[in-house]
Amino acid sequence: MPNHDSHCHCHYELRCRECGRRWGNQPRSICEECFSPLEIIYDYDWIRYVLGEGAIDQRQASRERISRRPANMWRYAELLPLPEQFEPRLPVGFTPLFNAPNLATRLAGNGGAASAAANLYIKNDAVCLPTLSFKDRVVAVALAQAREFGYDTVACSSTGNLANAVAAHAARLGLKAWIFIPADLEPAKILGTQIFGATVVRINGSYDQVNRLCSQIADERHWGFVNVNLRPYYSEGSKTVGFEIAEQLGWRLPDNVVVPMAGGSLITKIKKAFDELTKLGLVDEKPVKFFGAQATGCSPISTAVKTGCTEIDPQKPATIARSLAIGNPADGHYAIKAIKQSGGWSEDVSDPEVVDSIRVLAETEGIFTETAGGVTVGCAGKLYRQDRILPEETTVLCITGNGLKTTDVLAGVYELEKPITPKLAEFESYLRHSVQPVPAGDEAVAVSA
Numbered sequence: 001m002p003n004h005d006s007h008c009h010c011h012y013e014l015r016c017r018e019c020g021r022r023w024g025n026q027p028r029s030i031c032e033e034c035f036s037p038l039e040i041i042y043d044y045d046w047i048r049y050v051l052g053e054g055a056i057d058q059r060q061a062s063r064e065r066i067s068r069r070p071a072n073m074w075r076y077a078e079l080l081p082l083p084e085q086f087e088p089r090l091p092v093g094f095t096p097l098f099n100a101p102n103l104a105t106r107l108a109g110n111g112g113a114a115s116a117a118a119n120l121y122i123k124n125d126a127v128c129l130p131t132l133s134f135k136d137r138v139v140a141v142a143l144a145q146a147r148e149f150g151y152d153t154v155a156c157s158s159t160g161n162l163a164n165a166v167a168a169h170a171a172r173l174g175l176k177a178w179i180f181i182p183a184d185l186e187p188a189k190i191l192g193t194q195i196f197g198a199t200v201v202r203i204n205g206s207y208d209q210v211n212r213l214c215s216q217i218a219d220e221r222h223w224g225f226v227n228v229n230l231r232p233y234y235s236e237g238s239k240t241v242g243f244e245i246a247e248q249l250g251w252r253l254p255d256n257v258v259v260p261m262a263g264g265s266l267i268t269k270i271k272k273a274f275d276e277l278t279k280l281g282l283v284d285e286k287p288v289k290f291f292g293a294q295a296t297g298c299s300p301i302s303t304a305v306k307t308g309c310t311e312i313d314p315q316k317p318a319t320i321a322r323s324l325a326i327g328n329p330a331d332g333h334y335a336i337k338a339i340k341q342s343g344g345w346s347e348d349v350s351d352p353e354v355v356d357s358i359r360v361l362a363e364t365e366g367i368f369t370e371t372a373g374g375v376t377v378g379c380a381g382k383l384y385r386q387d388r389i390l391p392e393e394t395t396v397l398c399i400t401g402n403g404l405k406t407t408d409v410l411a412g413v414y415e416l417e418k419p420i421t422p423k424l425a426e427f428e429s430y431l432r433h434s435v436q437p438v439p440a441g442d443e444a445v446a447v448s449a
């Protein structure tokens with residue numbers, strides 16, 4: 001094993017979240033003293049100095065310095081745990097953030113429709129490159145360290161999107177990839193891993209069982225498991241969603257964010273991103289409410305929030321939202337804490353509501369999201385109806401994955417009509433007899449034209 005402690009001159013290092021012991025930089029995710037998770041801490045004075053360029057108006061100088069850089073997540077390099085000589089090989093992130101007035105009108109109901117329309121935003125990681133989910137961000141950071149730690153093979157346990165991202169990034173970086181997944185994952189997510197030349201190991205078991213196996217393999221082999229021994233580095237990549245939201249809102253924080261939760265890492269890292277920007281003076285301090293979203297069939301975090309628990313009671317997942325189907329979430333405890341301390345809440349929606357919400361987002365805003373996005377939109381609707389999110393508040397929904405990967409859940413929703421011959425008369429006849437599709441969220445019977 002190389003001596004990993006030789007990297008302690010960095011402006012970041014590992015620290016235990018509970019006992020505070022520092023661990024330098026090495027492939028390790030758990031404190032040996034107290035068995036708590038490790039996280040990356042930074043030297044913020046150094047970051048403030050580097051970004052501010054010694055300017056008198058440090059805030060303006062830092063904002064301009066970042067905004068001048070290429071439109072990808074590496075523009076926040078100082079706030080990520082990257083090796084000193086790191087040269088990015090892939091332009092990941094900086095996905096669009098835009099207003100969603102049509103969706104807002106649907107979610108907020110008549111009373112608040114007009115003000116919600118002006119204040120609801122979507123952060124669209126359904127088009128994150130290269131593999132169309134926010135997991136490209138976490139993998140980009142984890143693999144930057146994989147090389148530094150001397151790995152030629154990287155690996156992960158995955159609910160689908162992580163598999164795609166690890167396989168694609170590994171191909172680009174010339175690393176070997178071993179991907180461990182539950183055997184019955186969506187076909188598009190399996191194919192979308194194999195295509196990059198990765199070795200895919202299918203396991204008859206739940207994600208939680210796959211993950212446990214990977215912890216054991218990680219002890220045996222010198223492999224960089226992005227979400228096991230590289231987890232503290234991996235999870236820092238999620239902060240870039242938060243940095244981008246703030247910058248794209250004009251360097252200000254929203255009132256609310258709605259975030260889908262699997263392991264519960266993303267929601268805590270968006271909070272960390274907002275806290276860091278505030279600490280560095282890049283945005284004004286402001287309370288932000290964090291709202292979690294899960295599928296009812298796998299809702300350990302939202303159940304804990306609703307019942308007032310601070311710890312996770314593990315569940316056996318049964319939902320079509322496979323990318324969120326983690327019954328024993330690694331960061332569950334910290335997700336609950338972030339939600340509660342912010343004054344937010346967590347909701348969950350049934351599988352039929354997930355499908356309906358996928359359709360609502362597509363029909364209102366032209367975005368085709370996967371099941372996780374259906375969960376987010378469905379939960380956001382509930383939160384508006386419960387008045388936990390108010391129409392006049394700036395609210396960002398995190399859409400984290402692409403609908404082309406989970407088309408299976410839409411099987412049978414749309415009928416294919418009989419084709420017609422290319423004749424005008426036949427088209428006229430078609431118009432007289434065709435049945436118009438039922439819009440999403442509309443229980444009404446189809447109407448004939």
Ligand SMILES: *Cc1c(COP(=O)(O)O)cnc(C)c1O
Binds near residue numbers: 161267372373
């Ligand atoms: C992994 C994943 C999430 C949740 O991420 P965590 O950080 O594990 O909570 C959300 N959406 C999609 C599409 C994902 O693949």
Ligand SMILES: [Zn+2]
Binds near residue numbers: 016020021031033035
């Ligand atoms: Zn400790």
